[in-house]
Amino acid sequence: xxxxxxxxxxxxxxxxxxxxxxxxxxxxxxxxxxxxxxxxxxxxxxxxxxxxxxxxxxxxxxxxxxxxxxxxxxxxxxxxxxxxxxxxxxxxxxxxxxxxxxxxxxxxxxxxxxxxxxxxxxxxxxxxxxxxxxxxxxxxxxxxxxxxxxxxxxxxxxxxxxxxxxxxxxxxxxxxxxxxxxxxxxxxxxxxxxxxxxxxxxxxxxxxxxxxxxxxxxxxxxxxxxxxxxxxxxxxxxxxxxxxxxxxxxxxxxxxxxxxxxxxxxxxxxxxxxxxxxxxxxxxxxxxxxxxxxxxxxxxxxxxxxxxxxxxxxxxxxxxxxxxxxxxxxxxxxxxxxxxxxxxxxxxxxxxxxxxxxxxxxxxxxxxxxxxxxxxxxxxxxxxxxxxxxxxxxxxxxxxxxxxxxxxxxxxxxxxxxxxxxxxxxxxxxxxxxxxxxxxxxxxxxxxxxxxxxxxxxxxxxxxxxxxxxxxxxxxxxxxxxxxx
Amino acid sequence: xxxxxxxxxxxxxxxxxxxxxxxxxxxxxxxxxxxxxxxxxxxxxxxxxxxxxxxxxxxxxxxxxxxxxxxxxxxxxxxxxxxxxxxxxxxxxxxxxxxxxxxxxxxxxxxxxxxxxxxxxxxxxxxxxxxxxxxxxxxxxxxxxxxxxxxxxxxxxxxxxxxxxxxxxxxxxxxxxxxxxxxxxxxxxxxxxxxxxxxxxxxxxxxxxxxxxxxxxxxxxxxxxxxxxxxxxxxxxxxxxxxxxxxxxxxxxxxxx
Numbered sequence: 001x002x003x004x005x006x007x008x009x010x011x012x013x014x015x016x017x018x019x020x021x022x023x024x025x026x027x028x029x030x031x032x033x034x035x036x037x038x039x040x041x042x043x044x045x046x047x048x049x050x051x052x053x054x055x056x057x058x059x060x061x062x063x064x065x066x067x068x069x070x071x072x073x074x075x076x077x078x079x080x081x082x083x084x085x086x087x088x089x090x091x092x093x094x095x096x097x098x099x100x101x102x103x104x105x106x107x108x109x110x111x112x113x114x115x116x117x118x119x120x121x122x123x124x125x126x127x128x129x130x131x132x133x134x135x136x137x138x139x140x141x142x143x144x145x146x147x148x149x150x151x152x153x154x155x156x157x158x159x160x161x162x163x164x165x166x167x168x169x170x171x172x173x174x175x176x177x178x179x180x181x182x183x184x185x186x187x188x189x190x191x192x193x194x195x196x197x198x199x200x201x202x203x204x205x206x207x208x209x210x211x212x213x214x215x216x217x218x219x220x221x222x223x224x225x226x227x228x229x230x231x232x233x234x235x236x237x238x239x240x241x242x243x244x245x246x247x248x249x250x251x252x253x254x255x256x257x258x259x260x261x262x263x264x265x266x267x268x269x270x271x272x273x274x275x276x277x278x279x280x281x282x283x284x285x286x287x288x289x290x291x292x293x294x295x296x297x298x299x300x301x302x303x304x305x306x307x308x309x310x311x312x313x314x315x316x317x318x319x320x321x322x323x324x325x326x327x328x329x330x331x332x333x334x335x336x337x338x339x340x341x342x343x344x345x346x347x348x349x350x351x352x353x354x355x356x357x358x359x360x361x362x363x364x365x366x367x368x369x370x371x372x373x374x375x376x377x378x379x380x381x382x383x384x385x386x387x388x389x390x391x392x393x394x395x396x397x398x399x400x401x402x403x404x405x406x407x408x409x410x411x412x413x414x415x416x417x418x419x420x421x422x423x424x425x426x427x428x429x430x431x432x433x434x435x436x437x438x439x440x441x442x443x444x445x446x447x448x449x450x451x452x453x454x455x456x457x458x459x460x461x462x463x464x465x466x467x468x469x470x471x472x473x474x475x476x477x478x479x480x481x482x483x484x485x
Numbered sequence: 486x487x488x489x490x491x492x493x494x495x496x497x498x499x500x501x502x503x504x505x506x507x508x509x510x511x512x513x514x515x516x517x518x519x520x521x522x523x524x525x526x527x528x529x530x531x532x533x534x535x536x537x538x539x540x541x542x543x544x545x546x547x548x549x550x551x552x553x554x555x556x557x558x559x560x561x562x563x564x565x566x567x568x569x570x571x572x573x574x575x576x577x578x579x580x581x582x583x584x585x586x587x588x589x590x591x592x593x594x595x596x597x598x599x600x601x602x603x604x605x606x607x608x609x610x611x612x613x614x615x616x617x618x619x620x621x622x623x624x625x626x627x628x629x630x631x632x633x634x635x636x637x638x639x640x641x642x643x644x645x646x647x648x649x650x651x652x653x654x655x656x657x658x659x660x661x662x663x664x665x666x667x668x669x670x671x672x673x674x675x676x677x678x679x680x681x682x683x684x685x686x687x688x689x690x691x692x693x694x695x696x697x698x699x700x701x702x703x704x705x706x707x708x709x710x711x712x713x714x715x716x717x718x719x720x721x722x723x724x725x726x727x728x729x730x731x732x733x734x735x736x737x738x739x740x741x742x
Contacts, residue, residue: 428579432539437576440536441590441646442564442597451589455580455629 019277022247025112025217029136032089034220038062041190044089044137048159048193053170061179061189068183074346075375075407076315078288081253088191090136090218105141109133113141116215116244130155132212134225137193144208153206153237154199158226161197168199172230176259176296176323184255184317185292188224192257195225200235200266209238209465214254216245216276216287222253229259231266233299238269238465243312245277249285251314256291264299264326269307271464272320273472276312278479281370283342286314293320294350297329297358305332306349307463309472311479314343319377321350324358324389331360334460338453338479339372339404348378348409353386353419362393365457368404369483375407382419389419397427398456400449400483428456450477487552489514489654489685495546497534503544504530506710512654515682519696520689521721522707523729528689529573531707532658535687536570537563550654565597567653571643571660578630583642586630587612587649594650615648619675637668644675655679656687661695673698693725708732 032043041062045055070081092106113133130144132155139157148155154165162169179189196212216223231237245252254276260268270293279286289312295304306320322331333349351360366374380391397406408425430452438448454461454473461472490512497505504527512518522528533541535548537560548555550568558566578586591611592602603611616626619641631639640660647655657676661669676686676699688699696704696718704720706713706729713732714720 431576433576434578436538436560437572437578438586438590439560440564440570440572441586441650442561442594443590444561444593447589447593451581451586452578455578455582455585458580 019247021116021244021275022277023115024246025108027106027108027217028093029218030091030093031087031218031221034087035084036086036088036191040088044191044193047089047091048162050162051166054162057174057179058190061186064180065183065186065190068186070183071317074317074377075373075409076317076344076346078251078315078344081288083187085220086253087218087221088224089193090221091138092135092140109135109140112215112217113213116213130208130210132157132196132210134194134196134212134214136216136218136221136223139194139196147208148206151204151207152201153204154197155210156197158195158197158228159193161228165197165199168230169197169228172228172259172261174259176261176294177257177292182292184290185257188226188255188257188292192224192226195227195256196229197227198229198237198239200231200237202232203234204232205235206237209240211240211242214241214243216252216254219248220250220252222255225256227256227258229268229270230261231263231268231302233263234265236267238271240271240273240465240468242273243276245287247277247285251279251286251288253288253290254313256293258291258293258320260295260304262295262297262299262302262304262326262329265301266299267303267305268295269305269465270295270320271468272306272308272310273464273468273475274308274310274312274316275475278312278341278343279314281341283314286343287312289313289316289318291318293318294323295321295331296323297326297331299329300326300355301328302326303330303332305334305463307334307460308336308347309461309464309475310335310337310345310347311475313345316343316345316347318347319349321352322360323352323354324360324386325354326358327355328357329355330358333360333362333364334463335364336367336457336460336476337365337374337376338367338476339369339374340479340483341370341372343370343372345373346375346377348376350379350381351391352379352381352383353389353391354383356385356387357389358386359390360392362391362395363459364395365460366395366397366406367400367453367456367480368397368406369400369480371403373405373407375409377409377411379411379413380421381413382416382421384415386416387418389416391419391421393421393423395423395425396456397425398453399427399429400480446477446481449480449483453477453480488512488549489516489551491547491549493547495534495548496544497530498542498544499530499540504710505534507546508707508711510705510712512685512687514685515680516703517680517686517688517699517701518703518705519701519721520687520705520707521691521693521724523732524691526707526732527710528707529658532570532656532689535656536560536568561593562597564650565594569647569650569652569655571647571655571657573659573662575631575634575639575643577632579632581630583626583628583630584612587646590646591649612649615645618678619645619648620671621645636663637665637671640664640668640672641675644672648675648679653683654685654687656689658689659691660688661690661692669695670698693721696721706732
């Protein structure tokens with residue numbers, strides 16, 4: 001019927017215009033020479049004025065990376081990446097002289113973040129949210145640091161933490177995701193440039209939301225940030241990251257590593273709203289988002305909760321995981337992955353149960369529209385010592401139109417008789433009946449779609465911090481604009 | 486005075502098969518009309534043509550709604566202009582609570598009309614004025630729209646939507662199907678409460694039973710894509726007695742639902 005042709009027409013007319021973060025900031029940049037070799041690794045380390053141990057760590061990673069091959073097991077397709085055809089370091093020139101307070105930040109950068117809806121001047125900011133703003137390879141500003149310092153919370157760019165808190169960084173960096181972990185994590189270990197560092201001391205409940213806002217601006221550059229969060233005994237923190245990039249015809253690589261460490265009774269709530277440029281309707285351009293995120297629940301009764309809303313990127317390859325080592329520790333993974341046009345997402349989680357009575361919950365919602373492909377891939381592993389461990393997994397897929405695909409690939413490994421594992425999966429399609437019913441009640445196609453999809457994702461969206469839940473709901477609607485005719 | 490609805494020589498087809506074959510019907514303001522007819526006569530097709538559903542193609546004829554050419558309006562614009570369709574088979578919307586759905590719908594219509602949208606408080610207040618009479622529980626409002634609703638709950642939910650959206654012209658398509666007598670009474674009372682001098686209602690039904698409770702001003706027999714006969718409410722009783730035998734068409738069409 002005409003339904004599908006109209007869909008295609010609308011998608012082509014609307015897609016590309018709706019990504020409102022696609023602008024480029026015109027600012028003088030300091031770049032490393034193009035390409036990747038040992039000298040570039042040394043260049044980055046020298047730019048950051050790093051201690052010898054870190055340079056050696058990077059070089060070991062680089063050596064290792066040269067021997068590794070790109071993983072090909074994910075259900076995604078993209079042309080060969082030429083790792084020599086990119087800049088591995090790009091920083092605004094103004095940063096060279098090192099502005100130390102917000103008043104000294106280049107106004108052009110402040111305007112950029114304002115345009116993105118992230119004002120960095122504290123008086124304009126969302127009360128109760130501290131922001132670290134990472135622009136290409138460097139952190140340009142971190143807000144509310146003094147407030148946080150009063151309760152002992154450290155929140156700063158990781159490049160500064162290396163200098164100011166070397167013992168913490170050396171102890172934990174690479175302890176959850178070793179430099180040899182996988183192709184992209186190893187690459188990241190060699191060339192990571194900046195990212196956020198956060199330490200919550202014993203017994204402290206972090207008084208505000210912490211967030212990092214990642215922005216890729218420079219053309220032909222990759223972003224390799226590294227985030228390290230340590231929640232000491234009995235502490236709590238809620239952390240949110242957001243990401244956007246300009247609209248460009250070339251693909252750009254984003255290969256991040258996030259490590260979370262939780263000691264006894266600690267809790268981390270980690271939320272992501274990923275809105276990298278997804279490419280245009282024909283699949284031209286967009287970010288390759290190849291990310292390694294892992295949490296180690298080392299302490300008893302610790303709890304980590306990953307919530308992700310993945311709407312952007314041309315290709316996503318991402319499995320935020322939980323190593324449940326401490327007895328009674330809890331891992332949660334709540335995910336919404338939306339793909340439209342020619343986007344591809346292969347995402348899920350790994351729950352590794354080691355300790356006794358550990359429990360995990362996985363709620364994954366995949367929405368595919370256009371000609372996109374969305375895959376849930378997840379591992380639940382019960383180690384021999386995981387006495388009484390439990391897992392509950394629910395994977396739901398929603399299809400819009402008839403040219404997209406949804407796939408569910410659960411891996412379950414149980415080596416303990418007392419462990420319980422439950423897995424449920426459903427696939428549904430938005431029907432013409434549903435859209436007609438809503439339109440007869442006065443909603444436009446897109447309002448109807450947004451409402452139905454938000455209903456489908458509700459279980460996950462309600463896990464987001466309040467301040468961001470509304471934003472995320474709107475984003476869900478915007479990501480699907482043009483996917484019905 | 487302009488009529489609420491004037492249908493002239495309406496021809497419509499579904500998937501290349503002509504279902505409506507020259508239908509004429511005029512409905513005045515405040516009137517309640519009933520359309521009865523055998524299966525396959527084109528009753529549901531008429532309701533979908535009125536609401537503008539894709540796939541129901543009008544090949545000739547006209548429909549004027551309050552003096553305006555109905556075919557110029559998209560589905561949601563017709564809704565905003567006051568046309569409401571009570572569905573024979575209300576559709577499930579998993580995860581979308583009835584409250585959210587009703588509020589989104591009401592505000593979408595208010596917005597299209599250029600009126601102020603209601604905030605959560607104002608909306609709940611208005612909603613409460615309707616839920617009691619229709620015996621709609623809070624639990625029903627919290628659940629996904631029509632998900633796990635009984636037949637009676639679904640139809641009461643349709644009438645709740647009608648009450649809230651305050652249409653000028655409501656088409657109730659086989660609202661009685663799947664209802665026991667108690668549920669039928671509740672639904673009929675809900676509809677009767679909405680009868681008003683500036684609101685017209687078209688009741689589509691196969692059985693006379695519903696018309697004992699929603700008493701129409703006019704009854705029409707739809708057969709073979711045309712109005713075969715029109716009369717007062719007594720026509721319904723006559724049909725009940727004699728059946729649709731005399732209207733059976735040799736080329737029994739397809740009831741495209």
